[in-house]
Amino acid sequence: MALKGRAWKYGDDVDTDVIIPARYLNTSDPEELARHCMEGIDKEYAAKVSSGDFLVAGKNFGCGSSREHAPIAIKASGASAVIARSFARIFYRNAFNMGLPIFEVPQAVDEIDAGDVLTLDMRQGMLRNETKGRKYAIAPVPPFMQELVAAGGLLNYMASRRKGT
Amino acid sequence: MTLTEKILARHAGKETVEPGELILARVDLALGNDVTSPIAIQAVRNLGVREVFDRERIALVPDHFTPNKDIASAEQARIMRDFAREYGIVNYFEVGRMGIEHVLLPDEGLVVPGDLVIGADSHTCTYGALCAFSTGVGSTDLAAAMISGEVWLKVPKSIRIVLSGKPRKWVEGKDVILHIIGEIGGDGALYQSMEYAGDGLAALPMAWRFTISNMAIEAGAKNGIFPFDKITKSYADERASRKYTVVEADRDAQYAAEIGIDLGALEPQVAFPHMPENTRSLSRVGNVPIDQVVVGSCTNGRIEDLRSACEVLRGRKVHDGVRMIVFPATQEIYLQAMREGLMEIFVTAGAAFSTPTCGPCLGGHMGILAKGEKAVATTNRNFVGRMGHPESEVYLSNPAVAAASAVLGRIGGPDEIP
Numbered sequence: 001m002a003l004k005g006r007a008w009k010y011g012d013d014v015d016t017d018v019i020i021p022a023r024y025l026n027t028s029d030p031e032e033l034a035r036h037c038m039e040g041i042d043k044e045y046a047a048k049v050s051s052g053d054f055l056v057a058g059k060n061f062g063c064g065s066s067r068e069h070a071p072i073a074i075k076a077s078g079a080s081a082v083i084a085r086s087f088a089r090i091f092y093r094n095a096f097n098m099g100l101p102i103f104e105v106p107q108a109v110d111e112i113d114a115g116d117v118l119t120l121d122m123r124q125g126m127l128r129n130e131t132k133g134r135k136y137a138i139a140p141v142p143p144f145m146q147e148l149v150a151a152g153g154l155l156n157y158m159a160s161r162r163k164g165t
Numbered sequence: 166m167t168l169t170e171k172i173l174a175r176h177a178g179k180e181t182v183e184p185g186e187l188i189l190a191r192v193d194l195a196l197g198n199d200v201t202s203p204i205a206i207q208a209v210r211n212l213g214v215r216e217v218f219d220r221e222r223i224a225l226v227p228d229h230f231t232p233n234k235d236i237a238s239a240e241q242a243r244i245m246r247d248f249a250r251e252y253g254i255v256n257y258f259e260v261g262r263m264g265i266e267h268v269l270l271p272d273e274g275l276v277v278p279g280d281l282v283i284g285a286d287s288h289t290c291t292y293g294a295l296c297a298f299s300t301g302v303g304s305t306d307l308a309a310a311m312i313s314g315e316v317w318l319k320v321p322k323s324i325r326i327v328l329s330g331k332p333r334k335w336v337e338g339k340d341v342i343l344h345i346i347g348e349i350g351g352d353g354a355l356y357q358s359m360e361y362a363g364d365g366l367a368a369l370p371m372a373w374r375f376t377i378s379n380m381a382i383e384a385g386a387k388n389g390i391f392p393f394d395k396i397t398k399s400y401a402d403e404r405a406s407r408k409y410t411v412v413e414a415d416r417d418a419q420y421a422a423e424i425g426i427d428l429g430a431l432e433p434q435v436a437f438p439h440m441p442e443n444t445r446s447l448s449r450v451g452n453v454p455i456d457q458v459v460v461g462s463c464t465n466g467r468i469e470d471l472r473s474a475c476e477v478l479r480g481r482k483v484h485d486g487v488r489m490i491v492f493p494a495t496q497e498i499y500l501q502a503m504r505e506g507l508m509e510i511f512v513t514a515g516a517a518f519s520t521p522t523c524g525p526c527l528g529g530h531m532g533i534l535a536k537g538e539k540a541v542a543t544t545n546r547n548f549v550g551r552m553g554h555p556e557s558e559v560y561l562s563n564p565a566v567a568a569a570s571a572v573l574g575r576i577g578g579p580d581e582i583p
């Protein structure tokens with residue numbers, strides 16, 4: 001699957017409280033959450049993001065709370081993937097369990113500027129910065145996680161295992 | 166093996182596990198709250214699942230936006246309540262009988278030493294204080310665990326933190342963990358386990374250990390775990406609702422790093438906005454006038470914390486320019502505070518004393534900050550907008566420093582009060 005879109009660039013330690021402030025956690029409606037996505041750090045994002053765009057950030061993206069509302073909001077906002085130097089651990093598993101692709105590509109993060117056009121081919125494991133004419137290899141997904149993806153996500157995987165036993 | 170590796174191996178039905186290994190592990194308890202469980206519940210219902218893996222091994226606690234803050238929160242709380250009734254969830258705690266989840270569950274004896282516990286809340290790591298493995302996960306993980314009783318986990322590397330000496334007066338568990346986070350940074354233990362050791366442990370009561378494990382996530386860690394000792398034993402013997410297992414780390418356990426901390430050298434710590442890692446020793450804080458003080462949360466809402474704040478507040482008044490709000494973490498603590506006369510000390514001093522709730526800790530309700538306002542809080546996060554307006558500021562401290570700041574009208578310690 002190839003993804004294409006523009007980069008929205010942020011710094012280190014983007015936490016779940018800025019991705020989706022807690023005052024909006026009294027709903028889990030994706031559309032409603034998407035309207036406030038990144039509101040704590042960027043008031044323009046939710047209104048201006050186009051489908052397929054990428055969030056690009058520094059280290060420890062998604063630190064803080066375990067709220068799945070964060071990857072839900074990002075996914076529902078239309079973003080196709082998050083690229084960061086590193087991810088906080090709960091965000092990492094949530095994104096994965098929810099089907100929001102995320103990638104740790106430190107070098108790319110350093111060289112991407114806001115607005116750059118990026119393409120990402122998951123099968124080839126390749127991220128391209130079309131604006132700058134650069135490309136980066138992406139680390140392969142561990143086999144266990146591929147299994148989860150193949151089963152259609154964590155819940156389906158668990159459900160099928162349960163039936164089998 | 167380290168403490169974490171041992172507990173994970175046991176729950177994965179394996180002799181040994183190694184860092185980096187992905188395992189499917191059995192959970193002893195799965196936790197959800199009014200924010201995270203509605204998503205999990207929806208997922209369980211969508212799959213057509215009519216029965217959870219074990220009605221006694223799930224805990225559902227409405228604490229974030231309860232007593233219901235508004236209509237939307239009321240609807241969320243109802244999703245949880247209806248589910249608990251319909252699916253026969255034994256450990257559902259209604260308003261009036263509840264508490265903040267991470268204080269409530271160990272106090273109710275639902276988490277015991279040797280357990281593997283997951284919760285759809287990042288501070289689930291709190292129970293490491295009991296020599297259990299516990300960690301925060303997302304709602305989808307919670308849904309899967311409610312159905313299957315299992316969770317997938319990557320075995321973390323462990324960092325060994327060796328404590329020595331005895332803390333000085335007014336230095337508490339909060340200062341130990343803030344100091345550590347300040348040293349190693351907000352991602353200093355990313356994907357790893359923090360395992361405590363050393364003769365300094367003898368000086369750390371259970372309440373302080375819970376505080377220290379609670380904030381492991383603020384260093385990016387998967388869990389923060391204490392060895393089982395006399396202090397753990399007396400707490401567990403009094404509270405545990407099930408038989409527990411004592412786990413010990415092997416002598417030849419492998420650690421990714423070792424950090425030494427001299428408890429005697431620590432001053433009270435204050436974390437400046439907007440990351441818990443921005444710590445300063447109290448003597449280096451300078452003049453920071455404040456508008457609000459919050460004492461409570463899963464970090465510092467225990468009876469020991471209220472006692473510490475009261476020791477400072479007794480016979481004194483909250484500063485004219487400050488609103489002080491106190492949140493005991495559970496109904497049991499609330500009652501105890503009443504019996505000991507702590508509630509009277511707070512109210513006489515001019516503080517508000519609330520029913521248990523997460524309240525302002527996450528900027529939910531009951532003490533939201535206006536633009537530009539500053540608060541000292543005994544909570545665990547001071548991110549942008551955490552307690553209200555994006556331009557408000559939160560400073561994290563221990564309960565004694567919070568109480569002293571309430572009296573002084575600026576951030577300061579008990580010794581600075583005339």
Ligand code: SF4
Nearest residue numbers: 265462463523526527
């Ligand atoms: S008290 Fe604060 S940190 Fe603890 S569970 Fe509630 S919102 Fe989370």
